[in-house]
Amino acid sequence: MTEKQLTLQLDFHSGLPIYTQIVNQIQSQLVNGILKPGDQLPTVRALALELRVNFNTVARAYRILDEARIISTQQGRGTFITEIPPPEVSEKLRNESLLELTDRFIGEATRLGFSEREVSQMVRDRLKTRKEANVQEKDE
Amino acid sequence: MTEKQLTLQLDFHSGLPIYTQIVNQIQSQLVNGILKPGDQLPTVRALALELRVNFNTVARAYRILDEARIISTQQGRGTFITEIPPPEVSEKLRNESLLELTDRFIGEATRLGFSEREVSQMVRDRLKTRKEANVQEKDE
DNA sequence: CTCGTATTGTACTAATTGTATCATTGTGTG
DNA sequence: CACACAATGATACAATTAGTACAATACGAG
Structure with missing residues (x-):
């Protein structure tokens, strides 16, 4: 599978910032096996378009996940779920x-x-x- | 619907504080179904401009409504009527x-x-x- | 291989929104 | 009048999201 749909449900009135909701749900999907190490996530722009959100908001979520070593973002390449490091x-x-x-x-x-x-x-x-x-x- | 007009009638000589009038009328409109859960209220600044009032006064009204769980204010996002889920x-x-x-x-x-x-x-x-x-x- | 271009993420900044704190005003009471 | 207190306003700040320009990478045309 090269493309992941990554269905996220945002609640714009929940009080949780959009970027936090993105972070949480991606993490959750990873735990549930919906996302697996090596999977490519949508590009910041693609996901932003789908969620009707500015791509910087997605980028912020990705950056947080990246800092937590959950995903690996690579400029010009894309974003991937990290292999679980020993x-x-x-x-x-x-x-x-x-x-x-x-x-x-x-x-x-x-x-x-x-x-x-x-x-x-x-x-x-x-x-x-x-x-x-x-x-x-x-x-x- | 993205924008709510929210017509409020203030009486500057009624003796009732402005913020109280705002609180009362919003509550009243919610009861009457003019406002519904999920609706976005005007920003504190926009409503203040419309009412010819300092935005802190609106903010004060919003804060009271927020503490009563009637609305939910979110810094950087806006203000919304709280969902009252069964x-x-x-x-x-x-x-x-x-x-x-x-x-x-x-x-x-x-x-x-x-x-x-x-x-x-x-x-x-x-x-x-x-x-x-x-x-x-x-x-x- | 080299180069141009599209794609992707990054960095910085701006705009929008609510929050916090203190000052000013107005009104009532002694 | 003097003081206290509540309401309102001014100002600075913080959080979230959006806008714009840029840099790294991939990839196909030549």
Whole structure:
């Protein structure tokens, strides 16, 4: 597949900036396996046209994702989902980083009013969904 | 519809503060269906110009309406009548926001090279730790 | 291979929008 | 009159999005 449709749903009144919504949804689609490492994203201009948004807004979203090493933007080439880099960190650091990440996640969810049960349930749910998606893609 | 006229009648001698009149009339128009959820209101400056009033006065009215969750003001974007979704829709949105949050979390963890098992384990662990901490802090 | 051109992302700036803070005005009360 | 307080205005600021010019890359014509 050379071209990805990348269906994004923007809510212009949600309070979340457009660029944030783009960032979130791309990340989400990556987790769900809708987007995979190596996939080419639409050009900033193409996606902007489709979303009826200025291309700089898309560029901003891409830049954020790029800084997070989630995508790789290359001038004159395009934008691609990065291959998952093997994180070469010590076991200790590794654990600490997951702990921090997890605490931040739980903290944010709690702040949004979700109960621990809901958080726990959703994590189970999404991990399961993810696993199933990965099984299917073995066929390709 | 991209632009709303929003005809307001101010009485500068009524004794009622301008901002109160603006608040009242917008609320009234919302009740009467002249304004509908999702509608964009004029910018503070545009409405102020039309009403021959300082834009801070409009901003004050908007802020009051915002605090009452009647409108949603967004810096750099504009001001909109809040969607008042029925509870089940609200529940849906709530779930989607947790879903997105969770997906982002799992995505980051995975990108850092953590397995699903590790993620799952860490979430359980931190939730447990958290719960125990909460029991203690009941004393405060 | 070389060059021109289209395509793609980047950088910088401007425009639009709401926010925060303080000053001014007006009005009522002692 | 003097003071307090509420309403309004002035000014500077911050966030978001858009406009414009530019630079790197790809790619086909010659």
